[in-house]
Amino acid sequence: MCYVAIRGAKKKRRKRHLIRKPYPLFLIVYTMGSLCLTRGAFTSSRCLGVYARKYTGPDLCVTFSPGVKSYTQDTGNRGDVPERFVCYNLHHRMLLKIQGQDTSPFLQGIITNDIGLLKEPGVRAIYSHMLNVQGRTLYDILLYSLKEDDAGQGVFLECDTTIKDSILRHLNMYKIRRKVNINPCPQLSVWAVFPNEEHTSKEKPSKPELSSPEKAFVWVADPRTQEMGWRLVSDSQVDPLDIVASCLKGDAEWYHRRRYAIGLPEGVKDLPPGVALPLESNLVYMHGISFSKGCYIGQELTARTHHTGVVRKRLMPVRMTSPVRELEEGALLQTQSGKPAGKxxxxxxxxxxxxxxxxxxxxxxxLKSSDNHTVTLEASVPDWWPKDANIS
Incomplete structure (x- = not known):
């Protein structure tokens, strides 16, 4: 406990605009057995959570009682308790709102996953791809059920920001006469939330608590793998630290490094539209496809490949001996004996x-860069892949 008594010395009144120096003051501070008396001048500050004035004169004596918490506004700290979670603003991801009585049958015919899963208890998010007629990936998406009780048939669709116009054209092309409305949501932000590795054990972390759940439009575990933490959708004007308890903000580059470290693709750079094949991109391992829901665009090649059980190439995480800056798109990989090994x-x-x-x-x-610099790299099998993954 801290008691502060401040008393000012008497001065003749002057005109307000002529006052430039602070009044000399006396300060008595009592803190758990420490008592000090001094004289000096003060400016605005805080003392143990009690509003006072900052002393600038000599002979100040303050003893802090044990257990007093400090607060740092820059990092969003909430006392001296370590932040257990870190959130990352995903500027490369955006949201569309698809709503209407025909939402489910409309999406069912153009995505690889089963939209009906969102109607099951406890399921609020699914991962999926949209394919072209040749069965190649156009867009990787996350679908979230709407939070509102009166939302009816509707979802939020998360996708890469750079394909906003093309995915809108794609959706409107297959909309035809269905009763659905498709609208971008620029007022919403997507956040990824992970355990803070500095303050968590190796055990599976529990889901973070929300201090203001009413401010979260979406709050759900990432449906691709538990190693990707949780997804938060909120108003762009709302600070996520006011929503997720015991959390701080992190650099978005770490989010991408984590994805690459565990081998999880996301967006058009990782999954080039019209180039990437869904099964080679590990769509099955990310729970993003249904082989029993019925027809959808690009189904024929995908289903045939799956049922033959032959996937000769896969997208895998790699680590290079040194970073390479100048790389051509789709740079060739070779074995040490010169055999082609992939891209x-x-x-x-x-x-x-x-x-x-x-x-x-x-x-x-x-791997050889465009400036003829050669590096070696090694691939690894992600922990989140099934144990029976066919790796030669």
Whole structure:
């Protein structure tokens, strides 16, 4: 406990606009057995949570009692308790709101996953791809059920920001006469929330508590893998630290490094539209496809490949011996004996994703940059892949 008594010395009144110096003051501070008397001048500050004045004169004596918490506004700290979670603003992701009585049958015919899963108890998010007629990936998306009780048939659709116009054209092309409304939501932001690795154990972390759940439009575990934490959708004007308890903000680059470290693709750089194949991109492992829901665009090739059980290449996480800056899109990978082993897709620093032939997945591979600089890289099998994944 802190008691502060402040008394000012008497001065003759002057005109307000002529006052420039603070009044000399006397300060008596009592803090858990420490008593001090001094004289000096003060400016605005705080003392142990009690509003006072900051002393600028000599002979100040203050003893802080144990257990007093400090607060740092810059990092969003809430006392001396370590923040257990970190949130990242995903500027590269945007949201569309699709709503209307025909929402479910409309989406069912153009996505790889089963939209009916969102009607099951406890399921509020699914992952999926939209394919072209040749069965190649156009867009990777996350679908969230709407929070409002009176929303009716509707979802939020999360996608890459750079394909906003093309995905709107794609949706409107297949909308035809269905009773659905499709609207961008620029007023909403997407956040990823992860455990703070500095203050968490290796055990599976519990879901963060929300201090203001009414401010979260979406709050759900990432449906792709538990290693991707949780997804939060909120108003762009709302600070996520006011929603997620015991949380701080992090640099979005770490989010991408984590994705590449565990081998999870996201967006058009990782999944080039019209180029990437869904099964080679591990869509099955990310719970993003249904083989029993019925017809959808691009189903034929995807289903045939799945039922033959032959996927010769897969997108895998790789680590290079050193970062490579100048890389051509789809740079070729080779074994040390010169055999083609796949293509490098994308990366940050020494981490990245490569489409690798399964027969060479356990070998040390070579990658040559456009400036003829050669580095070696090694692929790894992600922990979130099924144990029976066919890796030669």
């Amino acid at each position: 490098h897709r994308v990366g940050v620093g020494e981490l990245g994703l490569s489409l690798i032939r399964m027969e060479h997945a356990k070998e040390v591979l070579m």
